[in-house]
Amino acid sequence: MFKQYDVDGLYDEMFVAPGEPRSHYAAVSKGLNMLGVGAFQRRRQMADVSFRNQGITFTVYGDQRGVEKIFPFDLVPRIVPANEWETIERGLVQRITALNLFCQDIYHEQRILRERVIPADLIYGAKMFRREMFGVNVPRNIYIHICGTDLIRNREGQYFVLEDNGRTPSGVSYVLENRAVMKRVFPGLFTTYRVRAIEDYPFNLLQCLRHVSPQAMDDPSIVVLSPGIYNSAYFEHSFLARQMGVELVEGRDLVVENNFVYMRTTAGLRRVDVIYRRVDDDFLDPLCFRSESVLGVPGLMNAYRVGNVALVNAVGTGVSDDKAVYPYVPAMIKFYLGQDAILPNVKTYLCAEEDDRKFVLENLDKLVVKATNESGGYGMIMGHQATREEREKFAELIKADPRNYIGQPIIELSQHPSFVDDHFEGRRVDLRPYILYGEKVIVMPGGLTRVALRKGSLVVNSSQGGGSKDTWVLEDEDAEEETPHA
Amino acid sequence: MTLPIDSIQFLPRPLTDGSKFYVSRGPRPMLARDADSVYWMSRYVERSEHVARILLISGILLTDVGQLDEELVDEQWRSILTMLQVPGDVPGEGPLRERIALFMTFDEENPSSLVNCVSRARENARGVRETISQEMWECLNTLYWSLRGDDARSRFEESPDDFFRSVMTGSFLFQGLTDHTLAHDQRWMFTQLGKFLERTAVSARVIATKYDILSAAEPLETPIRNIHWMAVLRMCASIEAFRRQHIGDLDPILVAAFLTLEGNFPRSIRFSVSHAHEMLGRIRSETNPRSIEAGERILGQLKTQLDYAQAEDIVTAGIPAYLQKIQDAAAEAARAVQSAYFLH
Numbered sequence: 022m023f024k025q026y027d028v029d030g031l032y033d034e035m036f037v038a039p040g041e042p043r044s045h046y047a048a049v050s051k052g053l054n055m056l057g058v059g060a061f062q063r064r065r066q067m068a069d070v071s072f073r074n075q076g077i078t079f080t081v082y083g084d085q086r087g088v089e090k091i092f093p094f095d096l097v098p099r100i101v102p103a104n105e106w107e108t109i110e111r112g113l114v115q116r117i118t119a120l121n122l123f124c125q126d127i128y129h130e131q132r133i134l135r136e137r138v139i140p141a142d143l144i145y146g147a148k149m150f151r152r153e154m155f156g157v158n159v160p161r162n163i164y165i166h167i168c169g170t171d172l173i174r175n176r177e178g179q180y181f182v183l184e185d186n187g188r189t190p191s192g193v194s195y196v197l198e199n200r201a202v203m204k205r206v207f208p209g210l211f212t213t214y215r216v217r218a219i220e221d222y223p224f225n226l227l228q229c230l231r232h233v234s235p236q237a238m239d240d241p242s243i244v245v246l247s248p249g250i251y252n253s254a255y256f257e258h259s260f261l262a263r264q265m266g267v268e269l270v271e272g273r274d275l276v277v278e279n280n281f282v283y284m285r286t287t288a289g290l291r292r293v294d295v296i297y298r299r300v301d302d303d304f305l306d307p308l309c310f311r312s313e314s315v316l317g318v319p320g321l322m323n324a325y326r327v328g329n330v331a332l333v334n335a336v337g338t339g340v341s342d343d344k345a346v347y348p349y350v351p352a353m354i355k356f357y358l359g360q361d362a363i364l365p366n367v368k369t370y371l372c373a374e375e376d377d378r379k380f381v382l383e384n385l386d387k388l389v390v391k392a393t394n395e396s397g398g399y400g401m402i403m404g405h406q407a408t409r410e411e412r413e414k415f416a417e418l419i420k421a422d423p424r425n426y427i428g429q430p431i432i433e434l435s436q437h438p439s440f441v442d443d444h445f446e447g448r449r450v451d452l453r454p455y456i457l458y459g460e461k462v463i464v465m466p467g468g469l470t471r472v473a474l475r476k477g478s479l480v481v482n483s484s485q486g487g488g489s490k491d492t493w494v495l496e497d498e499d500a501e502e503e504t505p506h507a
Numbered sequence: 508m509t510l511p512i513d514s515i516q517f518l519p520r521p522l523t524d525g526s527k528f529y530v531s532r533g534p535r536p537m538l539a540r541d542a543d544s545v546y547w548m549s550r551y552v553e554r555s556e557h558v559a560r561i562l563l564i565s566g567i568l569l570t571d572v573g574q575l576d577e578e579l580v581d582e583q584w585r586s587i588l589t590m591l592q593v594p595g596d597v598p599g600e601g602p603l604r605e606r607i608a609l610f611m612t613f614d615e616e617n618p619s620s621l622v623n624c625v626s627r628a629r630e631n632a633r634g635v636r637e638t639i640s641q642e643m644w645e646c647l648n649t650l651y652w653s654l655r656g657d658d659a660r661s662r663f664e665e666s667p668d669d670f671f672r673s674v675m676t677g678s679f680l681f682q683g684l685t686d687h688t689l690a691h692d693q694r695w696m697f698t699q700l701g702k703f704l705e706r707t708a709v710s711a712r713v714i715a716t717k718y719d720i721l722s723a724a725e726p727l728e729t730p731i732r733n734i735h736w737m738a739v740l741r742m743c744a745s746i747e748a749f750r751r752q753h754i755g756d757l758d759p760i761l762v763a764a765f766l767t768l769e770g771n772f773p774r775s776i777r778f779s780v781s782h783a784h785e786m787l788g789r790i791r792s793e794t795n796p797r798s799i800e801a802g803e804r805i806l807g808q809l810k811t812q813l814d815y816a817q818a819e820d821i822v823t824a825g826i827p828a829y830l831q832k833i834q835d836a837a838a839e840a841a842r843a844v845q846s847a848y849f850l851h
Contacts, residue, residue, distance in 0.1 A: 075641075076633070076648045239530045250633045263637035266532075274538050286536035287693065287848045288794035 022053055022061070023438070026445050032178040032435040033447060034099060045102045045495065048213050053097070058443050061096070065440065068094055068206045077198050079253050092195055093488030094202065095439050099450060099470040100214075103497035109172065109180060109454065110464045112364030115354060117168050117456045120187060120341045122357040124164035127340055128154045138356050139349045143373065146424050147346060148394045149188070149339020151302065153309060157326050160233040163458055164335040167226070169193070169469075172364070172452045174435035181432070182364045183451065185350070187342040188334060189299050192469040192489075193455050194257035197222060197264075199491040200467070215496040217466035222455070223264030226297075229459030230265075233331040234294045241294035243267045244284065246275070248300050248316045258299050272300070277320030282330045295331045302336050344393040344427050345371055368430055372423040381428035382419065385412045388428040389479075390419065403479060405431060434479055437490070439472055449473040451481050452492065466494040537693045541638055543849035544631040545694055548639075549685070549701035551628035552647070555621055556678035557709045561587055561742050562611055563671040568738040569604070572731055580604075582720055587611065589716045590709070591619045608667060613660070621674055622654050640688035643681060650677035693793055696786040700844065703783035707776050707837045713742050714763050715830040721759070733757045740766070745774045763826050764818035767833070776833060777813040784810045787844065794848070802843030809836045 028036050035046045042050040053061065069091060072078075078089045101109075126133050127144060128151075134141040144150055169190025171183040200219060227243070234241035247258035249271050262269035274284050275293065283290035298305065304314040309322040324330045340346065348369040351362040370377035370388070381388060385404045392400035402415045419426045436447035454468035470490040471481035481487040565587055569580060584607045588597070597606045598614075614620045629651045636644055653659065653673060663670045682702065689695045717739045721727070727735070736757035740746040749765050769775035784806035791800050821829045 073652060074645055074649045076636070076644065240532050250630065255633070259633075259636040268536070268538060269635075269637045270538060271540065274540050284536065285539045287539055287542045287790070288536065291536045 022056075022058060023050065023445055026438060027447065029436065029447055030176075031433055031447065032174055032176050034174075034435055034437040034450065035097075036438075045100050049097065049100070061440065062443070064206045065096055068096060068202050071202055071205065072198075075198075076256065077195070078256055093472075093474075094199060095448075095472050095488050095490045096203075096206065097438055097440065097445075098203065098491045098493045099437055099452070100493045100495065101452075103495050105180075106466065106494045107497075108363060110466075112180075112182075112362070113168075113170055113454060113456050113464050114462045115358065115360060115363050116170065116182065116185065116350065117165060117458050117462060119350065119354040119357050120168070120185060120338075121162075121164050121458060123341055123353050124335070124338055125162050126357075128157065128337060133353065133356055136356075138352050139346070143345060143349075143371075143424075144340060146373075147340045147343045149302065149337070149343060151337035151340070153322060153326075154335070154337035158328065159335045160235055160328070160331045163233060164338050165341065166229050166233065166333045166335075166458050168456045168458070169453045170456065172454070173367075173432060175432050178435065180364060181367050182350075183367060184344065184347060185342045186453075187338040189301065190453070190455070191254040191257050191299075192453060192471075193222060193465070194260040195489055196455070196465070196467060196469050196492070198260075199489060203491045214493065215498075216493040217496055219465050219467040222457075222465050223261060225457050225459075225463050225465075226261065227265040227267070229457045229463075230267075230295045230297055230331075230333055232459040233333060235328055235331055236294050238294075242284075242292055243295040243297065244270045244275075244293055246270055246272070246296050246298040246300055248272075248304070252299075254299065261297070267297075272314075272316045272318050275318040275321070277318060277324050280320070280324045280327050280329050282318065282321065282324050293330060295333065297333045302339060305332075305336065339394075344369075344391055345373060345424065347427075367432060370428040372419050372426040372428065377428070378419065378423050381426070382416055384428075385416060387431065389431050390415060390426055390428045393425050393427060403431065431479070434473075434481075437470070437472065439488075446476060448476065449479055449481060450490070467492045534692075539849050541635045541694070542697050543845075544635045545639070546697045546701040546844070546849075548628050548631035548635070548647075549698035550705040551624045551631065552678050552681050553702045553705040554619070554709065555624035555628065556675050557705075557713075557742075558591060558611060558619060558621055558624060559671040559674035559678075560744065561590060561713070562608055563668060563675075564738050564741045566604075566608070566667060567741075568734065571734050571738075576725075579720075579724055582724075586716050586720050590712045592712070593617060593619050612663060612667075612670070613654075625651050625654050625674070625677075638694060640684065642688045643684045646677065646681045646684055650674065650681070653677070693790055696790050697848075700783050700786040700790070703779040703786070704837055704841050706774070707779040707783065708834055710743050710766060710774070710776050710779070711830045711834045711837070714739060714766055715827050715834075717742075718759060718763070718826045729756055736762050743774050745772065748772045748774070759826070760818055760822055763830075764821055767821065767830070768813060768816055768818070770814075777810075780806060780810050780813060780833075780837075783840070787840075790848070800843060800847045802840040802847060805836050805840040805843060809833065809840075 023040065026036065026039060028039060035050065036042055072091045072094060077091065079092055123133065133139050134144060165187040167190060169186040169192060171186070172180050173183045174180055196219060230243050231241060243265070244267055245258050245262040247255060247269055249255065252258070259269055268284065270284055276283050276285060276290065282293045282296070284293055300316050303311050304316040306317045306319060306321040307314045308319045322336070325332050325336065348366060348371060351366055354360055354362045370381050372378045372381055381390060388404045390402050390404065395401065402411060404412060407415070434449040434451060437450045438445040439448040450470050450472050452468050452470050455465045457463045470492045472488045472490060473479060473481045474487050565583065569583065581603050584603050587607060591611070597603065597610045599606045599609065610617055610620065612621045615622065617623060629647050632639060632644060632647050685695065685698050689698070717735070721732070721735055733756055736759060737746060739762060740749050743766050745766060748769070749762070752765065753761060765775070767776045770777055772778055784803065787800070787803045787806060791803055
């Protein structure tokens with residue numbers, strides 16, 4: 022199955038060289054070769070049918086027919102050895118801690134601006150900076166309760182943080198479902214692995230939500246707020262509500278009276294304490310943000326500001342995952358924690374700065390340029406793959422609004438074997454682990470490995486046709502007392 | 508080549524501290540929107556089963572009666588639209604029979620087509636996905652894909668009968684799962700309410716429509732008439748239960764009285780009304796114990812009337828009028844439920 026497989030001069034997660042798997046992939050490679058093409062294809066069909074019948078789908082916008090799609094699932098697991106994970110975990114804990122201190126600071130004393138570590142105009146110019154949050158005390162001073170941080174590896178296999186998603190990161194339901202399907206489809210293929218469990222994520226998330234309840238009680242009323250069944254991530258909203266055993270509500274189910282939030286039930290109104298909202302800031306409260314929003318709850322921000330309800334994540338966290346603020350995260354870590362960043366950033370040029378902008382415009386064909394507030398692979402250009410016209414158009418956009426763009430060198434992401442037709446080919450991957458910040462910080466041992474759809478493509482976003490893999494974080498072998506298999 | 512089933516080990520996170528977490532949760536609230544959704548989910552599944560059964564039986568009926576006046580054949584097929592309250596005419600060309608079968612199965616514009624009934628049921632289920640059981644959701648989703656999937660058309664063309672039967676089986680499975688995987692709390696009560704109100708309405712229309720056609724047609728020979736009234740019983744899934752009580756030629760009054768007034772048979776109108784009424788009473792006592800809602804009153808009155816009625820009452824009133832009253836009451840009760848529970 023791997024006969025024609027080529028590592029293409031990239032960092033390959035599975036192979037050091039053609040035919041020579043890395044030690045932690047040896048058993049998988051052997052197992053796949055024993056399985057053969059036909060059997061593998063049958064397993065893949067099993068997985069697809071299982072996903073479809075369970076309705077594990079996402080919605081693609083701007084596609085009239087068949088808007089509901091299965092998130093393509095790639096059956097070969099991505100394996101992360103214990104020692105690599107240990108560094109990642111420490112790096113992520115450090116990062117979410119600093120980002121939370123940063124949000125708290127920005128909406129209160131603003132020490133980091135006064136000490137000129139970060140230029141103030143960069144923050145005030147951020148689209149997601151929320152003046153409405155200034156001076157507001159949020160429960161337990163936690164802003165980013167849930168963070169999905171995108172990691173990539175370069176040609177040498179070095180991990181980098183590509184971006185933090187501190188607003189409403191999605192994808193965790195696929196991580197859990199991928200694992201469940203993997204267990205069903207390949208119960209016996211991969212031997213001798215000790216994979217760390219991720220199934221307690223919903224429980225940890227619930228604990229995290231309980232932790233910020235304004236009312237001190239054992240069973241606060243917690244809800245997941247979704248934009249509704251047509252939202253691309255609706256499956257996930259519903260999945261998490263079900264796993265946690267809490268209500269899934271839409272804006273129209275909630276009502277604010279005297280600065281308290283209630284949900285409409287068959288027996289009248291019932292108070293809500295914590296809202297895990299999967300609705301963007303802009304749509305949360307038509308009285309405060311976009312007035313045409315029908316997804317939100319009028320008066321919600323007032324209830325929030327007086328402390329009668331907790332919102333998770335807090336309003337205004339977008340200031341910390343703005344792509345133009347991203348290059349300052351290592352400085353934040355230094356400033357708040359007095360430490361060096363464990364996970365490095367990708368070199369980033371801010372178009373707002375004159376020298377950087379000049380460099381970006383001169384090197385458009387070698388860089389990737391991104392709009393600072395877009396996500397999901399929208400509003401970006403891969404310089405080396407773009408046409409001359411596209412680059413010229415982008416140059417105009419940058420000149421018109423430099424604050425809105427950053428440039429980064431193109432990183433040749435690591436690749437991983439993917440099954441294509443009847444053989445394996447390399448596809449680029451990234452990794453999004455999920456971090457929960459509650460009473461303690463918990464990094465889920467695993468994450469969403471996203472896979473680019475086409476050969477050579479560096480875009481892994483699901484909205485751009487990418488797929489995903491199960492991600493196995495291995496238990497530390499040294500900590501093991503006995504080997505489970507002879 | 509088989510490797511041991513349990514060879515991958517997914518390890519639980521080791522407990523870092525000894526603290527345990529346990530909270531017993533009180534009765535859960537029921538979102539008004541969720542109540543609305545489970546009610547309609549259930550109604551649409553029930554409706555799809557009726558549509559499938561009516562189409563199935565209509566096909567078989569026409570084979571059974573053999574040579575028949577063409578006008579009566581066409582009228583029989585058109586009557587399906589009346590039973591299912593589909594206004595207007597059937598699009599397309601070709602024999603009416605095929606057109607109607609297609610129209611009632613796949614037509615996107617026809618709100619009562621199987622595809623639409625099941626899609627709406629699933630749409631509603633999707634909105635409350637986290638509150639129904641995984642089994643129910645998967646069952647409904649599988650049914651949905653059996654109608655929307657790429658092979659739906661070819662399966663239909665190969666054997667319409669099997670196709671309709673598979674939809675009915677989907678509904679049976681779903682209803683069984685509803686009873687056996689969902690707690691019998693308010694949520695379940697709303698599913699039952701929807702199911703029985705739908706069954707009441709469709710059954711009443713099936714009997715009334717058939718009665719209209721048959722009484723307007725030229726007097727039929729007894730064997731043919733028997734076959735027609737057997738079809739009515741079959742459309743209400745009641746032929747066997749009826750045969751246990753009655754043998755011999757089928758008298759319209761006898762059939763109508765059985766389908767309307769039989770007390771212990773879950774397909775009869777009286778049974779359905781009685782259960783809908785009971786559910787509404789239990790829902791009300793959980794949400795607002797001190798007042799009787801309009802819907803409960805309407806169903807209570809209807810239930811009492813059916814409990815004490817006999818075949819003669821139907822004769823006196825006339826079958827169409829009697830059934831019309833039932834339909835009106837069921838519709839009014841449904842509206843009352845809507846305003847009492849869904850529109851908070």
